Amino acid sequence: MLPFLKPVMSRNWEIHVGFKVHGKGTELFGDGFAVWYTKDRMQTGPVFGSKDYFNGLAIILDTYSNHNGPHNHQHPYLSAMVNNGSWSYDHDRDGTHTQLSGCEVRFRNVDFETLISIRYENDILSVSTDLENRNEWKSCFVVANVELPTGYYLGLSATTGDLSDNHDIHSFKFYDIDDNVSHDEIMRRTNIIPNAKSFEPPREHKDDPKPGMSNAKIFFILLLVVVVAALVAIFAISYFKDRNARKRFY
Structure with a gap:
């Protein structure tokens, strides 16, 4: 866990995180890490090493290879969640019930540094990645009407559970990208309750189907x-041979 001590007093900002995730597992590995912008210090x-029922924003990079619950994406998977303190992150369903949006990402066990960009400007959250060592950003998702307060704290956390991986933050x-934002506006936004007006609708929590037989x-x-x-075949053949032999004897 890596907390930052000073709150962010910028209306608009951007974060670049350079990282490498690597491990020896080829079939089972995980769990992942998260970038946080929250009301409380970490x-x-x-939830990936940090507390549940948080206030703020979580950008989650989920590497758990054996994904949970019924959904259509593969892992690793990058997603965002905005919480006002009333929702629990459903780890058993990979958070798909409360996510704003997400995309599949391939960053594990590569030979170069991978990067993620998180940009929050005029209530628009944009997340991009550079995972192919091309020095160019590729959009993961853009979500409008995301309201985040000023005065929250940044942080990073990771977890592995029973499956071992290394999460290296390089x-x-x-970046403060405010342009003509007044001090009054920054202070007014400290009272905002985190919310998103447009997000993927929460889905009904369904139990996993009973696992089928392994190969x-x-x-x-x-x-x-x-x-x-x-x-059975050997017994039948022996039985009929013995029976025929008895018939010839008599």
Whole structure:
């Protein structure tokens, strides 16, 4: 967890984060990390290393390879969540019930530094990435009508759970992009409650379907069936041979 000590007193701002996520896992790995803009300085918790029911903005880079719940995207996955303190991040469903928007990203185990840009300007949240070492930004998503207060704190956190990965932060750059914003406007916005007027509708929380049989389990069941069939066939052949031999003897 990496908290920043001073609140952001800018109406408009942009953040560039340089990072590398790497590990030895090829099939199972995770969990991911998050960039935060929150009312309180960071506290340890269950949401990628930080607390739940937060006030503010979370930009989440979820690397968990065995994704949770019914949705159409693959992992790693980048998403945003705005919270006024009343919502819980649903980790079992990868936060898809409360996300503003998101996109698939491929940044794990590459040989170069990867970057993310988070820009908040005139209530528009824009997230872009540079994941191919081309020194150019690629848009992930743009969401309008996102209201965030001034005076909140920036931070970074990560978690791995039972699956091990390294989350290396190489750089964190903050840019004040205010243009003719008055001090009164900045102070007025300290009273705003975080909200987003346009976001992906919360979906009904559904239990995961019961897991099907693994390939190994199916293989052993088929093997057992073949063995049993072979034993039955051998017994039948032996039985009829013995029966025919008795008939010829008599």
